[in-house]
Amino acid sequence: MSGMIEPIAKLINQLSKLPGIGSKTAQRLAYYIISQPEDQVRELAVAIFNSKKQTKFCSICGNYATDDPCDMCRDESRKNGQLCVVKDPRDVAAMERMREYSGQYHVLHGVISPMQGIGPDGIRVSELMKRLASEDVSEVILATNPDVEGEATAAYLARLIKPMGIKVTRIAHGVPVGADLEYTDEVTLSRAFSGRSEI
Amino acid sequence: MSGMIEPIAKLINQLSKLPGIGSKTAQRLAYYIISQPEDQVRELAVAIFNSKKQTKFCSICGNYATDDPCDMCRDESRKNGQLCVVKDPRDVAAMERMREYSGQYHVLHGVISPMQGIGPDGIRVSELMKRLASEDVSEVILATNPDVEGEATAAYLARLIKPMGIKVTRIAHGVPVGADLEYTDEVTLSRAFSGRSEI
Numbered sequence: 001m002s003g004m005i006e007p008i009a010k011l012i013n014q015l016s017k018l019p020g021i022g023s024k025t026a027q028r029l030a031y032y033i034i035s036q037p038e039d040q041v042r043e044l045a046v047a048i049f050n051s052k053k054q055t056k057f058c059s060i061c062g063n064y065a066t067d068d069p070c071d072m073c074r075d076e077s078r079k080n081g082q083l084c085v086v087k088d089p090r091d092v093a094a095m096e097r098m099r100e101y102s103g104q105y106h107v108l109h110g111v112i113s114p115m116q117g118i119g120p121d122g123i124r125v126s127e128l129m130k131r132l133a134s135e136d137v138s139e140v141i142l143a144t145n146p147d148v149e150g151e152a153t154a155a156y157l158a159r160l161i162k163p164m165g166i167k168v169t170r171i172a173h174g175v176p177v178g179a180d181l182e183y184t185d186e187v188t189l190s191r192a193f194s195g196r197s198e199i
Numbered sequence: 200m201s202g203m204i205e206p207i208a209k210l211i212n213q214l215s216k217l218p219g220i221g222s223k224t225a226q227r228l229a230y231y232i233i234s235q236p237e238d239q240v241r242e243l244a245v246a247i248f249n250s251k252k253q254t255k256f257c258s259i260c261g262n263y264a265t266d267d268p269c270d271m272c273r274d275e276s277r278k279n280g281q282l283c284v285v286k287d288p289r290d291v292a293a294m295e296r297m298r299e300y301s302g303q304y305h306v307l308h309g310v311i312s313p314m315q316g317i318g319p320d321g322i323r324v325s326e327l328m329k330r331l332a333s334e335d336v337s338e339v340i341l342a343t344n345p346d347v348e349g350e351a352t353a354a355y356l357a358r359l360i361k362p363m364g365i366k367v368t369r370i371a372h373g374v375p376v377g378a379d380l381e382y383t384d385e386v387t388l389s390r391a392f393s394g395r396s397e398i
Contacts, residue, residue, distance in 0.1 A: 004292045004295070005253075005254065005263055005264060005265050005269075005270075006253075006265065007246075007249050007250045007252075007253040007254055007265065008250055008254065008263060010246045010249070010250070011246045011247060011249075011250040013246075014242060014243045014246040014247075015243075015246075017239075017243075018228055018231060018232075019227065019228070019231050020224065020227070020228075021228075025219065027289065027292070028218065028219070029217055029218070029219075029220075030250065031287075031288065031289045032217060032218050033217075033247060033250060033251065034250055034251055034254055034263065036251070038251050038252070040216075041247060041248065041250075041251040042248060042251075043213060044213045044214075044216075044247055045244040045245070045247040045248035046244070047206075047209045047210045047212075047213040047214075048210060048213075048232060048240060048243055048244040048247065049240065049241060049244040050206050050209070050210075051206040051207055051209070051210040051229065051232060051233055051240075052232065052233055052235070052237050052240040052241075053206075053237070054204075054205075054206040055204065055206055055207065055233055064204055064207060064233065065204060066204050066205065066206065070204075071204075088230075089230065090226065090230045093203045093226070096203070
């Protein structure tokens with residue numbers, strides 16, 4: 001006897017499968033959930049179920065969508081010639097939070113990673129090339145992460161796209177706003193230095 | 200446009216209502232959940248829903264139960280005269296994890312807290328007194344938390360139960376196993392000192 005009934009033990013087991021949720025946190029969350037009114041618990045369960053059930057991928061940009069093509073790909077006002085290439089859907093959400101970009105997106109669903117055996121065929125590169133051939137794109141903004149794999153993917157894509165006569169840009173690397181020079185690593189600082197602009 | 204479709208936004212909103220889950224964590228969890236296979240997402244949703252749906256309270260001990268009375272209250276082998284009084288159901292789970300107690304439980308569902316306007320009537324004290332009058336209890340173990348309210352509740356219950364001729368004990372306070380004397384607060388250390396036993 002564990003002093004814990006089966007539905008609670010099951011819930012703790014399920015919650016502890018989530019990333020960053022250990023058994024103690026899972027236990028705390030489980031007892032919290034049980035202490036909530038039934039309709040609120042139902043709402044949470046339904047939100048989880050629906051999030052998966054109602055989410056598909058947009059066949060054009062590859063972002064999560066409720067319809068195919070997604071709202072952003074159908075939005076004529078976003079067809080301004082700019083195409084932002086990101087690693088995954090959460091990067092689209094991050095870019096949109098900044099409220100300064102109004103073009104279209106292309107989600108790669110991964111980056112080139114020889115260590116994990118992921119080559120250009122393992123991510124949505126061919127779909128990107130097809131779009132560039134058929135759509136009216138004047139600038140491709142490479143917004144993959146500034147890590148080894150993100151950089152390699154950006155370099156690979158730039159080499160592929162530039163010969164098509166399309167402008168290719170990369171998001172700037174530098175000191176994050178609010179950070180301290182003293183605690184900034186040398187690579188970032190050197191990027192910030194070489195990427196300096198006149199004011 | 201937030202760059203996030205409604206089912207995902209709803210899920211993030213629901214997850215961020217959980218204790219200790221901020222908006223960033225909720226977002227990370229939501230994208231993780233969506234990336235899982237549908238049957239695993241369903242399992243999580245069902246576990247959440249069932250945990251509430253299938254959980255009632257045992258009318259005797261007050262613990263979470265699937266049946267009333269609960270397995271522990273029906274278990275004749277646990278009727279050994281010992282009754283452990285705890286604040287809430289998760290304390291029963293904690294006591295059971297230690298695997299050394301084999302008696303019965305009584306869950307108060309709170310502690311006396313004048314600051315929050317909770318008196319003896321606000322917790323399951325009268326149910327406890329009824330049990331003591333009808334059941335064959337030889338020892339009441341007060342296992343409320345060693346904080347101000349837990350101590351006050353234990354003192355109150357001890358004053359109430361002792362005149363009935365029932366042995367009343369309190370769990371020991373002292374230095375936690377693995378802790379360092381140097382970093383132990385004075386109150387804990389003084390409790391550990393006064394509670395010393397011969398070896």
